[in-house]
Amino acid sequence: MRIAVLGGKGGVGKTVLSIALASELGAVLVDADVTEPDTPAYLNLERERDVTEVRARYAVRTDGCAGCERCLEVCPWRAVDDPIACDGCGACAIACPEDAIELRETELGRIAESREPELGLRVVHPETEPWAPELADIVHRMIPEDEDCVIDCPAGLGCPVIAALSAADAAVLVTSPDPAALHDYRRAEALTREFGLPAVRVLNRAGSDEREGFDVVIPEDERVLRAALDRDPGGLVHALREPARRVAELLPDGG
Amino acid sequence: MTGGKGGVGKTTIAAHAHRLLGWTTVDLDVTTPNLHLYLDCEEEARSRVCLIGPEVDPDRCTLCGECARVCHSGAVIVGRSWDLDPGLCHGCGLCLDACPRDALTPREIEIGEVREYRVRETGARLLSGRLNVGDRRSRHLVRHLLDHTEDRPRLLLDTPAGAGKEVYDVLRAVDAALVVTQPTPAALRDLRRLLRVIRVARVPHVVLINQADLSERWTRRVEREVEVPTWRAPRVDDPLGSDELRDVVREALDGLREEAA
Numbered sequence: 406m407r408i409a410v411l412g413g414k415g416g417v418g419k420t421v422l423s424i425a426l427a428s429e430l431g432a433v434l435v436d437a438d439v440t441e442p443d444t445p446a447y448l449n450l451e452r453e454r455d456v457t458e459v460r461a462r463y464a465v466r467t468d469g470c471a472g473c474e475r476c477l478e479v480c481p482w483r484a485v486d487d488p489i490a491c492d493g494c495g496a497c498a499i500a501c502p503e504d505a506i507e508l509r510e511t512e513l514g515r516i517a518e519s520r521e522p523e524l525g526l527r528v529v530h531p532e533t534e535p536w537a538p539e540l541a542d543i544v545h546r547m548i549p550e551d552e553d554c555v556i557d558c559p560a561g562l563g564c565p566v567i568a569a570l571s572a573a574d575a576a577v578l579v580t581s582p583d584p585a586a587l588h589d590y591r592r593a594e595a596l597t598r599e600f601g602l603p604a605v606r607v608l609n610r611a612g613s614d615e616r617e618g619f620d621v622v623i624p625e626d627e628r629v630l631r632a633a634l635d636r637d638p639g640g641l642v643h644a645l646r647e648p649a650r651r652v653a654e655l656l657p658d659g660g
Numbered sequence: 661m662t663g664g665k666g667g668v669g670k671t672t673i674a675a676h677a678h679r680l681l682g683w684t685t686v687d688l689d690v691t692t693p694n695l696h697l698y699l700d701c702e703e704e705a706r707s708r709v710c711l712i713g714p715e716v717d718p719d720r721c722t723l724c725g726e727c728a729r730v731c732h733s734g735a736v737i738v739g740r741s742w743d744l745d746p747g748l749c750h751g752c753g754l755c756l757d758a759c760p761r762d763a764l765t766p767r768e769i770e771i772g773e774v775r776e777y778r779v780r781e782t783g784a785r786l787l788s789g790r791l792n793v794g795d796r797r798s799r800h801l802v803r804h805l806l807d808h809t810e811d812r813p814r815l816l817l818d819t820p821a822g823a824g825k826e827v828y829d830v831l832r833a834v835d836a837a838l839v840v841t842q843p844t845p846a847a848l849r850d851l852r853r854l855l856r857v858i859r860v861a862r863v864p865h866v867v868l869i870n871q872a873d874l875s876e877r878w879t880r881r882v883e884r885e886v887e888v889p890t891w892r893a894p895r896v897d898d899p900l901g902s903d904e905l906r907d908v909v910r911e912a913l914d915g916l917r918e919e920a921a
Contacts, residue, residue: 413692415666415821420846440824441664441853446846479752481803482829489828489860495732496752535823535853536860541796560666560821562691562791563798585671589692595793634875636845 407548408432408555408656409573411597413589415560417581418609420444421629422652423557424638425645426577428524429653430555435547436530437569438559439540444530448638450519457516457546459533462493462508469505476501492538513537516547523639529554541568548572562589562596570597575656576604582615605655607648620655623648662831662858663840664850666821669870670840671695672899674818676909677838681816682782686809688830689820690772690789690801698900701777701786709789709804710768711751711797716742720763727755727764750797771797774805799826806833823854831861836920838912839867843878851882864920868912871895889915 408430410423420436420443427434436444444450464485466476476485476497484490485497488511498506514533521528529547537543541564548554548569556569570576576597580590597604608619616622623645632640642649653659661677663670671689675698678685687695696703714727714736721742728738735748736755746769756764772791779786789805791798798820806829809815819830831837837858841851851867858865865888872879872892883890891912896902 414694417667438822440822440827441850443665443846443849446849479754481750481752481800482825490825490832492825494750496750496754499730499732499754535857536825536828538825540824560692561689562793564796567794567796585694585697588694588697592692592793599794630874633844633846634878
């Protein structure tokens with residue numbers, strides 16, 4: 406089973422819950438936050454192997470350029486000659502009447518697989534430049550083919566989250582009780598519904614009175630913050646073991 | 661206003677900055693826009709945001725496939741029939757130009773909308789980009805907002821979390837950046853990556869360490885690593901109503917003005 410952990414808003418506890426859940430299920434943890442992967446900040450990772458290289462194309466004008474700027478007209482990002490902005494789509498090369506656009510290739514990093522020795526957890530995580538293009542493709546390449554995994558989604562509901570949901574069998578929706586997080590959470594819920602996925606709904610850092618509409622409620626817990634500050638993966642998983650177990654029980658076939 | 665890691669308080673700080681400056685403000689976190697919930701405001705208008713894609717006239721189309729050959733995103737497929745997946749179209753217009761028989765005409769493909777609010781306290785506008793749920797073209801909506809917002813040069817832009825190409829697009833368009841972070845290992849890691857992007861975009865910036873009293877140790881690490889001025893903001897019970905937080909934001913904005921000068 407593949408489980409996507411998402412929520413819309415950042416900072417609601419997606420990554421810590423993903424770590425606890427993957428640990429509970431004995432599943433591979435996939436860090437789908439390609440531009441800002443955070444799992445290495447919570448875990449003491451020992452690198453095992455490179456899964457694959459991440460390469461990207463970018464467009465540059467060559468000597469044949471007649472200066473008509475047709476390339477820039479068809480590029481929404483005006484990214485010709487700017488490898489950071491260019492997404493390598495090649496529209497400029499098709500449009501150029503002088504055939505003067507060259508698409509160069511560069512290496513932007515790799516996808517790595519590491520081990521967290523204390524938790525016995527395997528983690529697939531990106532190690533690329535933050536401006537890597539085609540984030541959805543990178544997410545798809547990180548998801549193992551024949552193994553159970555927990556996919557920790559980035560904040561927002563963009564391409565990488567959609568890629569994770571399209572590969573997932575179930576979703577865990579996480580929010581905190583504040584109005585902004587709940588607003589984003591409802592959009593995340595709508596997106597998950599579009600994919601027809603079963604979802605476990607988690608309210609994290611709950612006060613005493615809010616719990617309606619949630620399957621699992623996790624009270625505010627200083628131990629989680631302390632474990633994050635001390636980079637103590639064992640303490641983190643210990644503090645979240647009970648809620649992670651309840652989430653696992655509510656997943657189809659117990660995860 | 662930018663912040664790398666989500667949930668560090670970027671939007672709270674953006675709300676304070678809006679109230680201090682009274683500038684037109686744009687919420688560019690288009691997949692999860694929520695700045696309007698942090699400000700007392702009233703919606704005044706909504707407008708659809710569309711890309712221009714192709715529409716086929718079946719009587720003219722001979723299925724020659726020229727349009728599909730120039731379509732780099734694979735949105736146009738020509739076999740025994742002409743077909744468009746509107747969700748894949750990026751609006752480059754190459755297909756429209758390529759058709760030898762003028763069988764394609766422009767059509768609108770909606771990707772989201774812009775909601776315009778009036779903020780009661782400041783009388784200033786808040787523009788909020790909202791991508792349709794499930795659409796993958798967030799970067800196009802960010803681009804639209806960057807290109808179509810008036811009131812320059814007094815503009816406050818709230819970026820999405822992360823440090824990818826959308827954030828780079830915003831950084832390329834601005835004169836200065838207030839970077840919000842928190843004293844935690846994850847936020848510091850994200851800050852480092854975001855600062856690399858900021859340096860590439862060559863944007864003057866300062867760093868505000870929100871909830872600095874969470875950890876003296878990690879606050880010091882942030883201050884040691886960052887090569888620009890930093891400010892410490894405290895943990896407070898009511899972040900939006902806190903005078904103490906507002907004062908730190910004011911100081912950071914003054915410091916940013918000096919950096920940018």
